[in-house]
Amino acid sequence: MSSFCGQLNEYKNIAIDRFDGKNLQCSAFFLSHCHSDHMVGLKSIPFLKHLQSSKDVYLYCSKVTKILLLADEECRPLEKYMQILEIGLANLVKVPSTNHTEEYYVNVTLIPAGHCPGSVMFLFEGKDGTALYTGDFCWEVGQASKVLAFQSEKSLKKIDSVYVDTTFCIAEAYNIPSRSECVDLTIPIVSDWLSLSSSHVVVIICPAKYGYEYLFKKLAQQLDTKVHVPDWKVDIYDQIPELAGYFTSDPLLSRIHACKFYTQKLSRSTLPCSPTAHDSKQYQVLNIKPSTMWFTAQKKSSTSQEHVGVTAVNPKGLNRICYTMHSSYREIRDLISFLQPKSVLPSVLPFSDECWDIVQERLKSFLSFPNKERNKFIQTVTTNNVLGTLRKIKSSALKPNQHHSDDFDDLFNNDEL
Numbered sequence: 001m002s003s004f005c006g007q008l009n010e011y012k013n014i015a016i017d018r019f020d021g022k023n024l025q026c027s028a029f030f031l032s033h034c035h036s037d038h039m040v041g042l043k044s045i046p047f048l049k050h051l052q053s054s055k056d057v058y059l060y061c062s063k064v065t066k067i068l069l070l071a072d073e074e075c076r077p078l079e080k081y082m083q084i085l086e087i088g089l090a091n092l093v094k095v096p097s098t099n100h101t102e103e104y105y106v107n108v109t110l111i112p113a114g115h116c117p118g119s120v121m122f123l124f125e126g127k128d129g130t131a132l133y134t135g136d137f138c139w140e141v142g143q144a145s146k147v148l149a150f151q152s153e154k155s156l157k158k159i160d161s162v163y164v165d166t167t168f169c170i171a172e173a174y175n176i177p178s179r180s181e182c183v184d185l186t187i188p189i190v191s192d193w194l195s196l197s198s199s200h201v202v203v204i205i206c207p208a209k210y211g212y213e214y215l216f217k218k219l220a221q222q223l224d225t226k227v228h229v230p231d232w233k234v235d236i237y238d239q240i241p242e243l244a245g246y247f248t249s250d251p252l253l254s255r256i257h258a259c260k261f262y263t264q265k266l267s268r269s270t271l272p273c274s275p276t277a278h279d280s281k282q283y284q285v286l287n288i289k290p291s292t293m294w295f296t297a298q299k300k301s302s303t304s305q306e307h308v309g310v311t312a313v314n315p316k317g318l319n320r321i322c323y324t325m326h327s328s329y330r331e332i333r334d335l336i337s338f339l340q341p342k343s344v345l346p347s348v349l350p351f352s353d354e355c356w357d358i359v360q361e362r363l364k365s366f367l368s369f370p371n372k373e374r375n376k377f378i379q380t381v382t383t384n385n386v387l388g389t390l391r392k393i394k395s396s397a398l399k400p401n402q403h404h405s406d407d408f409d410d411l412f413n414n415d416e417l
Contacts, residue, residue: 002037002136002165004347010129010160011106013095016122017135019047027054027096030108031061032135033119034068034210043074051081056096058083062110064118064240068210071236085110087120088149109149113137115325116211117240123149129160132339134347136165139327140178144338145373156377159341166346166359167326172296176328183218186288186321191223193286194255200284203272204258205318211325212258212290213243219256220246228254228273268317290323293351336363337371 006018007026015023016030020041023029032038041047051057061069063084069075085091090107097103106126113119115136122133144150150157168176190202204227206212216227226248229237237243248254251273259273268285327335336344344363346356353359 002347003349004163008124008131008133008161008163010131011095011124011126012101013098014106014124016133020044024050025098027057027098027103028093029057029059030122030133031059031065031069032113032122032133033116034065035116035136035208038135042078043072048077051078054096056094057081060085060093060108062087062118062120065120066118067236067239068118071232087112090125090149111147111149114139116208117213117243125157130157131161131163132159132341133163134165134335136167136325137327138179138325139331139335141331141334142373144335145377150339151377156339156374159339160343162336162339162341162344163347164332164336164344164363165326165348166332166350166363167348168292168296168324168328168350169332169346169348169359169362170296170329170350170352172352173292174329176292176296176324176326176331177322179214179323182290182321182323183215183222186215186323187219187222189319190219190256190286190288194223197284198255199282200286201255201257201271203285203287204256205260205266205287205289206258207289207291208325212323213237215290215323216258217243217246223256225256226254228257228259230259266318285317287318289318289320291320292322292324292326294320295322297351332363333366333369334371334373336366337369338374340367340374 002017004017006015006021006023008014008016013025013027014030015026015028017032017038018040019029023041024046031042051059059078059082061082061084066082066084069082070079085093085108087110090109092105093108095104095106104126106124109123109125111121111123113121113135115138119135119137121135121137124131124133150159193200193202204212204215216229219225220227226246228251229247229249231249234247234249237247238245251257251259251271257271257273259271266287268287269282271283271285344367346359346363349356350359
């Protein structure tokens, strides 16, 4: 659960994932993704009035996040004040003046966060420094080294601050299996269950409204079926090319149901959608709940082998699978040790930590952790610069009318390495 206050130390008048209180004095707003703990105040009348009464004040987000947001009727009044920023590009954003500050511009790069559809990180770059806000993110070890936004022409960018998702920055979540590992375990369970009879069905119980689409899509692909979800979700997914075609709103066309994103009641004989056509039919229901918090709370994440798995079916027919939407301890450490920011600030208090100082010290220790990818990158850049220097020295020794050979250029020109 995010506890981020909404504002960066580096840039005034910018509010991120928080739209109430003192943040209503800001003049540029950013939404990283569509989960309720990052949308506090977003649907409020005061926020809407602030947008309506201010010139050039917008809510910035990714294209997919806008689609998800506008599917909520309460958010539709915001549409005229929303602006989509391109992912992977440095978008020049105007931060309008307020009563106390002048307007200024800042470059904002959206980086896919892997948390749920549309989720992004924001990299802010301008005269007051470089700051990364991760929002909720789910990356694997080594992924940071592949992000071009973190690289300048010949080096890594110097990051002043990282505001990082620390949901699982605890020893109990040192290793969390990847989503592909989760899918590899889940598909045989679902397939074996469905093969028993036509009355055997699977219900996937999702604690959050969005974030399980990777699992749904892989089940649909591997089992050659569609997943049943509500009408409004089909409408959303059909607007997202990566998800279109894998879902149906007709409960009769699927034996895999994800039609309610949260339910307290489990049944081994009825479906949560309760289609009228099925009322008289008895089903054999396997309930599957994707979860990570349960596994970490059970301290089953100390090693990858212990963490990867599915719990035994309980008397209510519930299977828990270890499916994450947040990075693990070692994945957070990998990001921080790779970027080496001047400061790193937690945005979530992990469930097993008693105070912020504990997680803050843990993040501080990551700055001294050796990162192989960072060292490799620096070594490569250093080697390239040495070759470039050698080329310049050789070039200065040539007579004015003498030209380089093609081989000489190809060997020592660091611009092409």
